Amino acid sequence: MSESSSSSNTSAALVGFLSDPATIAGLAAIAVGTAWYLSSRAPAPVKPPVAVDNQSLELTGGEHARISHFCKKNELISYRFEDARTLYECFQRGKRESNDSDCLGWRTGPKAPYQWMRYSEVEARAVAFGAGLSKLGVEPGQETYVGIYSLNTPSWVIVEQSANCFSRILVPLYDTLGPDAVSYIINKATISVVACHSSKVSLLFDQAEKAPSLKMLIKLDGAVTEEETQRSNETGITIHTMEEVERLGRENPVDLFLPTPENVATICFTSGTTGDPKGGILTHGNLVSNIAGAYIQLESLFSMNKEDTHISYLPLAHMFERVVQAMVFMCGAKVGFFQGDVKLLIEDMQALKPTLFASVPRLLNRVYDKVVAGASASPIKKWLFEKALASKNAELKRGIVRQDSIWDYLVFKKVQTLLGGRVRFILTGSAPISGKVLDFLRIAVGCQVFEGYGQTECTAGCSLTLPGDVSTGHVGPPMPCNRIKLVDIKDMNYFASNGEGEVCIFGPNVFQGYLKDPDKTAEAIDKDGWLHTGDVGRWLQNGCLKIIDRKKHIFKLSQGEYVAPEKVEIIYSRSTLVAQAYHYGDSLKSACVAIIVPDEVVLMKWASDKSIEGSFEELCKKEDVKKMILDNITALGKESGLKSFEQAKAIVLFSELFSVDNGLLTPTFKLKRPAAKTFFMESFVKMYSQLPS
Template sequence: MGGARRGALLTDNNLLSYYFEDAKTLYEVFQRGLHASGNGSCLGYRKPNQPYQWLTYRQVLDRAQYLGSGLLQKGCKPSSNQFIGIFAQNRPEWIISEYACYTYSMVAVPLYDTLGPEAIVYIVNKADINIVICDKPEKAQILLENCEQEKTPYLKTIILMDLFDKELKDRGAEVGIEILALQEVEELGRNNIREPVPPKPEDLCIVCFTSGTTGNPKGAMLTHQNVVANAAAFLRSTENTVECTSSDITMSYLPLAHMFERVVQTVVYSCGAKVGFFQGDIKLLTDDMKTLKPTLFPVVPRLLNRIYDKIQSGAKSPVKRCLLNFAVIMKMAEIKQGIIRNDSIWDKLIFKKVQETMGGRVRIMVTGAAPISPSVLTFLRAALGCQIFEAYGQTECSAGCTFSMPGDWTTGHVGAPLACNIIKLDDVEEMNYYSSNNEGEVCIKGPNVFKGYLKDPEKTAEAIDKDGWLHTGDIGKWLPNGTLKIIDRKKNIFKLAQGEYIAPEKIENVYIRSAPVAQVFVHGESLRSFLIGIVVPDPETLPEFAAKLGVKGSYEDVCKNPAVKKAILEDMVRLGKEAGLKSFEQVKDLYIHTEMFSVENGLLTPTLKAKRTELVKIFQKQIEALYSSTQE
């Protein structure tokens, strides 16, 4: 196995690919839910200030079959080559649309706003999507605008969940797009019902597009087995302790377009439990929680931080603060003995209020998608009186690859390998991480690992090696108790012509401390022996810096002045020497640019990281000029 590790719950070397014998695809998972719940409530939704209304498992399955039959009637093929776009917020019709796909072996492709309008065009074309199911007329308008500009030639049909006016239908007709109501497609299917064409475990079920720091979004192709295996491993992790049953309820508010929420829902349906949807406004989530009273609550650290801040700000006076701290200590002592409860004297006195804002019945929380601070996690385990698990993973392994164990109240790690995969740490020599020290790049293998990126063999080969290991790009460390800690990210490292490794971010972090420098991008190439830089000077500090050199004028003029460039370069090199940069790590020449890199001009990601490939594209001419004018 080459140092690979498996979780303790895996009793033999057979990785878990399903939990229930009769639920090996997402289609079967839902059928199992129907029987396990005795056709109980399945999907809940509410109008403002109203109670939840419920659709039963049978109603959902029937509507999925009607919608699927309607799609076939409209020319879709019942095969895993047929991709259907779903462009909507979380709501029952999302699930009905998704299961309409699975009932006839078709593939769901979620679209979501946060990727930006260009990405929507890219995905529709990349996945040859001819039908998109939308929630609101506004989303249909986004798609129509693309059609009007002839950007999406494949798109032929838009199906809308909400009411729309005749004007929209006419506008579609003008560009040859049929706009239909979801109800009429279901009705069409009900009158032309087709036998289900159930998928096989190895068939594709969903193509999940992820936004990267480089270029266009990549479409991760996931099979039924991928998602089912991931859900199975969660069920194995929680069996005999906090296991999920048909009396559980979860709140659906995290985007269904992401795999974390998809896997949570797979767990829920396979047990015949219920899913309630939030109203669509995160500000009303507390009101929805109080009404639904969920027992399972998947969260992201941002939300946990908000709950933590709320409790802390409620304890303003020294007396209250002292009581709060004491209560946390007392509850933590219980947790360390394996007692998790929300009915102690401390709960009644202090924590009841916050527990009730979440409905008062939450027994399991799972946090993922980003790291959570250990102090917040410890505090909330005490305050909320429920199991809080931490998971780690990425879309490419469905959702999770590690999960903390019931009874493990420690923090600062992401748990042990799930029963559906093994994990190894690969040496990253250029960053001094070696598996012999229990450190290295996290690599995953198992039935939850995706099939590759849609129509992108190059990117697929970068992610999955020839032996089937998924390389995550995260650096991990095995802790003595067998859990994994994520300690770093594999950086954008490259080699220079003389074979020296360069970590550009490290160098940029040194240069950014130079007073006249607002932004800096360090670039090198494997056929060149030295580095060059692109610098955007700081409009605040540049005039003063230039004045000392006797240079005056507008920001643009000063930026063009060779003496200013020389002085900035010297200042950066001085800082580099102080920070211990080797001579080959120092830039030899600069290009001075006057416009900031930003999210708007496509040079920064939404999290403000540099899009290195885009920067190289934009500054290609300047980079070549710098290399040709500087002597090697």
């Protein structure tokens, strides 16, 4: 399923949230006097844990490094609880804190209720699975790498917890990397056993010749078929069911082989935009420090417990979702899994009623677009919606975020109900999110929304916005598990003395390096232990970090000027007309050009208002539409301080969203520039041919 269709279908359910004519009539009648009613019963603003105008401390020493206010005596945090210093101990703590309550939930169909396994049941199955692997000759300890190749399911977590019980190293295989990358990872990590979904069995058998270390498959769902038995005999790769392995473990128990904080927990392969995947080595200590950093920043307002529920739909192969789940387990809360189809995510949320929603900007942007489009369906709807937004926005600016105002009952309750009705905080990461969408979510969903920044190499996050801070345009202060400094990039005129430069991270959440790749490790981590991210940041006056650019993807135009395309793309994407942008420059040319994917909902409404007919694809081919969007982004670029040579002088409108499926995005939703360059080269050549020489 493509990312674009998934996001669109997920958010489409929100279009009709203001469609009841009777409701609209009633709303209009009682709108007068709402401001007094709201102000007379508004709750007190949320008090941030530190002053919002001074959110981090600059350390002495001349490096312009900054640290969290939560770090006592400037000491970085490695863990939050003495009894939770490895992932195994985090899960055990959660079992105790929850009094062995529900842990993992799933549903078997669209109308089915959620079923649950308690913490003790998950633990028992994990121990049995690990013992069963030992019986099959898979040794416990740090010499053993266990692959897992599946969508998010309870079985995924059981395999992960099993690895934690026996100090084995878990290596996720991306569902979208393709067979070449799968065999590469298996060989790089010398993986002998892979636990996999039934849909991946045939593909893994196909790796027999290319991945000679692979000796065993564990099928996570269903019985072994005759065809699979035949393939096993042909390839020499044995195959077992998860049920069989657990039964072996129960019949042949072995002692646990518990990890220490220094032991490796996982190898997370980053897809990258060029070359082979790189395997980031992450220890139990890396993960626990990252969990602790996030928990300490959030606990002043959100102390999770067994009543909290997280819906798991972001890939567990990525560290964002892994860290969120580990924090949930540490607190004794619950994880409910989506059915595996993002088109059914809203339905799953309504059934599960989660309190925590970890998501990514692309889906949240779709939600915003669909709701705004639905609210603009008639003048009355639009007036009422804007009145509600303005009123709650005034409260938001005072730090008030709630779900019990009159506007919530009359306008926003349907949005909240569609997300389950209990969401009390949203966490977003992986890409920038616009301030208007952040404000909208805080208003319409009525909950705190946090934005984080980081990468696999710092486990997941290194900065996170604070509870009670409703400002936008930044990714918060450093988390208490790391320091952050900015380093000069002279070629791009970024200097740490001006509060700008490459973002560098130091702390217990920084990874151990890339698996069997000392050269790339040395490129990432300097001799003093600082991780160089390749991102360009700026310190704001309030001590927060703002990501403004990307170091690696710069090109030089024929007149000698350097252009950082990602900076331009971020600015262009702030336009309501733009869903995605790809900025390009040829070193033999003096100008830049761009590929723009318009926002379909916004463009179709614009066309309707202008009485311009045609499908979305047809509109993207119209010269007047292209000129309108070019003028719009050029003006936006000028307002944002882009120099003339940085601006696109010509654009092509592309009607299909960049996605993993069409090969233009990595599995972590970053633009694959070499692939995109090849894909759009004909368009670039044509645009340059039409520009003045």
